[in-house]
Amino acid sequence: MSEPLQSVLRLDHVTKSFGPVTVIDDVSVDVVPGRVRVLLGENGAGKSTLIKMMSGIYHPDSGSVIIDGHPAELPDVKAAEVQGIAVIHQELNLVPQLSVAENIMLGRTPSRGGLVQWRPLRRRAEAALERIGLNVSPEKLVGELSSAHQQLVEIARALSTDARVLILDEPTAALTRRESRQLFSVMDDLKARGVAMVFISHHLDEIPRVGDDVTVLRDGVAVGEVPADTPEPELVRLMVGRDIEDQFPRHRSEPGEVLLEVEGLTRRGDFDNISFEVRAGEVLGLSGLVGAGRSEVVRAIFGADPYDSGTVRVRGEKLPRGSVGAAISRGVGQVPEERKSQGLVLAGSVADNIGYATLRSTSRAGLVDRRGQRQRAAEVAEKLHIRMAGLDQAVGDLSGGNQQKAVLGRWVLAGSSVLLLDEPTRGVDVGAKVEIYQLINRVTDSGGAVVMVSSELPEVLGMSDRIAVMANGRLTGIVEADSATEDSVMTLAVKSLD
Ligand SMILES: Nc1ncnc2c1ncn2[C@@H]1O[C@H](COP(=O)(O)OP(=O)(O)OP(=O)(O)O)[C@@H](O)[C@H]1O
Ligand SMILES: [Mg+2]
Incomplete structure (x- = not known):
């Protein structure tokens, strides 16, 4: 038996309410170096809320955030970044009026004497784009890109921070299969380098491809922890509490006018x-x-x-x-x-x-x-x-x-x-x-x-x-x-x- 790996980030018995509604109820999740933790659950189950507690956006009402084995405070996003936690959010957070390069390096723009240094900015942005195989000009305005390409820019930005914890909230929702595959090979690479990851997706076939451990949430409660190669019907049952007989229930009829x-x-x-x-x-x-x-x-x-x-x-x-x-x-x-x-x-x-x-x-x-x-x-x-x-x-x-x-x-x-x-x-x-x-x-x-x-x-x-x-x-x-x-x-x- 190998030693149990120590988690770099742990949510320990966290609870979170908005007004009278409890959306996360006594949930614990571990994120371990070199492994991908999948969060699975229906819309509104609380997945994004959990990762917002891992990244300084929301704060648990009770329970704690543990980093490297010690209780930690994440008062804001900056504090999480300092700990090496990078997040790709479900809704894009890019500045459409800025170039691809500026977005990738946002908040980390190389400057000297108060002046932006364009050459290193470009170079670092190009390296980040190349890594995910995205072929767009670093000078292009983000607002002019398709949503798939914007998503890839967002991913390039998170990857370029050299995070030790990378959290991906539905990164593949707007990607084609080919782009998703490219992302997965980047994730393989990060895994081999010991980066800890959290991955959310509604495409169940992606889970065995990239995941290691799955936490299933239902209505804010963790209802199961299973390996990522658990058969799909079993995952569905855990997550929605029933079987889904017919995924495409199309009624076909004779077309009219x-x-x-x-x-x-x-x-x-x-x-x-x-x-x-x-x-x-x-x-x-x-x-x-x-x-x-x-x-x-x-x-x-x-x-x-x-x-x-x-x-x-x-x-x-x-x-x-x-x-x-x-x-x-x-x-x-x-x-x-x-x-x-x-x-x-x-x-x-x-x-x-x-x-x-x-x-x-x-x-x-x-x-x-x-x-x-x-x-x-x-x-x-x-x-x-x-x-x-x-x-x-x-x-x-x-x-x-x-x-x-x-x-x-x-x-x-x-x-x-x-x-x-x-x-x-x-x-x-x-x-x-x-x-x-x-x-x-x-x-x-x-x-x-x-x-x-x-x-x-x-x-x-x-x-x-x-x-x-x-x-x-x-x-x-x-x-x-x-x-x-x-x-x-x-x-x-x-x-x-x-
Ligand atoms: N700021 C907020 N104020 C009030 N309610 C909120 C807030 N943020 C989240 N919620 C509620 O918390 C619940 C969980 O939301 P969350 O975004 O975590 O779901 P999710 O599992 O990520 O779902 P999806 O798959 O649709 O992205 C939802 O019912 C949502 O309405
Ligand atoms: Mg969500």
């Missing part, structure tokens, strides 16, 4: 001559690699961004270009990729955020029917199992996955007949995913049409009726989901049309 018709949609440099139809009762998956132009197309259809030429028709009627208001009033709804910047009013309550899209339909004689709206918001929150203290809680305080459910809930409540979903289950736990799929079924069962952008191939194959595939801004094919395979979709996704 054409609800959404996109013809020759073009925006120079972004997408070119995109045409497709979606019928009542149908889910059209929109697949492709990150950067293929899928989100851009969907945003243009919704009116959130302009386009140069082409037409969008809803029920045969032309939608004016660039008018979200017109789209909404014709029953089009959109769940954006970036819920934080595009989807939610974070300071607003859950009730207001869910109710927001329905202001029109719930007003009576020009007056907003607040009571009715609240009632319906409550129903949606209940159906989606949105975990919250109450309808008046600020949406910004919900866990990441629950925020996602709130954005979706809004459009379901609005009774959208054409729903545009961009990565609808990103950051959503396995149980809640099924609930979101049921909602998609509800929309199509009641005669709606859905366009679903998704980078998860099993989800696209499992939930679509047809799959449109994009590569480099163009449509490379539309296939029936029944006969498609991951390989056939990928082949179209990497196809070049030149």
Whole structure:
């Protein structure tokens, strides 16, 4: 038997409440050099809250933080950094107006005599980018990068601090499989060098790949500690307390009339001559690699961004270009990729955020029917199992996955007949995913049409009726989901049309 490894960081019997709600109840977790501790649990189980206590953001109400075997205080983030604890948070923390290099070196910018030294700044940033295999210019503004690339910059920043504890809160949620694999090999490397890590992900297949030990949380309580190679169904059972029979419960039905018709949609440099139809009762998956132009197309259809030429028709009627208001009033709804910047009013309550899209339909004689709206918001929150203290809680305080459910809930409540979903289950736990799929079924069962952008191939194959595939801004094919395979979709996704 080898010596038990000493943990570098331990949360010892910690408890944390917000107001009357206890979100972490007497939990202990050890983080050991050269090992990856996985935190597993449903949306709102308390994973992010735990890591915030490891990094000086939240402080336990009782229990203690132990570093190198000694009780320690982490009054703030700086104190955690001094201890060598680096965190990649679930929501990105980059400054969009600064360059990639400045973001990577934020707070550690090399300077002499009060002047920033650009050359060493660039060099260190380049080294950090190279390490994770990210090929972007260090001078580029972060705000101009895709969300996947922003996530990679965030990771590069954490890695460049030479941390001895690295905490990764859903780092792969916005990454493609290839980018995730790259991250995992960096993690292997850090492991070999004795870095202790904490890893959170809703992709259960990643757990045996990178993890060693798993702590399962349910409603703020640690319900189990198991090895990372525990079979998936067992992990699911521990985490949600039941089996999940059918991960993709798609109801397929005979499609009806054409609800959404996109013809020759073009925006120079972004997408070119995109045409497709979606019928009542149908889910059209929109697949492709990150950067293929899928989100851009969907945003243009919704009116959130302009386009140069082409037409969008809803029920045969032309939608004016660039008018979200017109789209909404014709029953089009959109769940954006970036819920934080595009989807939610974070300071607003859950009730207001869910109710927001329905202001029109719930007003009576020009007056907003607040009571009715609240009632319906409550129903949606209940159906989606949105975990919250109450309808008046600020949406910004919900866990990441629950925020996602709130954005979706809004459009379901609005009774959208054409729903545009961009990565609808990103950051959503396995149980809640099924609930979101049921909602998609509800929309199509009641005669709606859905366009679903998704980078998860099993989800696209499992939930679509047809799959449109994009590569480099163009449509490379539309296939029936029944006969498609991951390989056939990928082949179209990497196809070049030149
Ligand atoms: N500042 C806060 N004020 C009030 N409640 C909060 C606050 N921060 C977190 N909570 C609540 O604590 C609970 C746990 O949230 P946490 O973010 O830790 O969940 P999570 O396990 O990370 O979920 P997800 O998988 O969705 O990211 C949630 O119910 C959340 O609403
Ligand atoms: Mg979280």
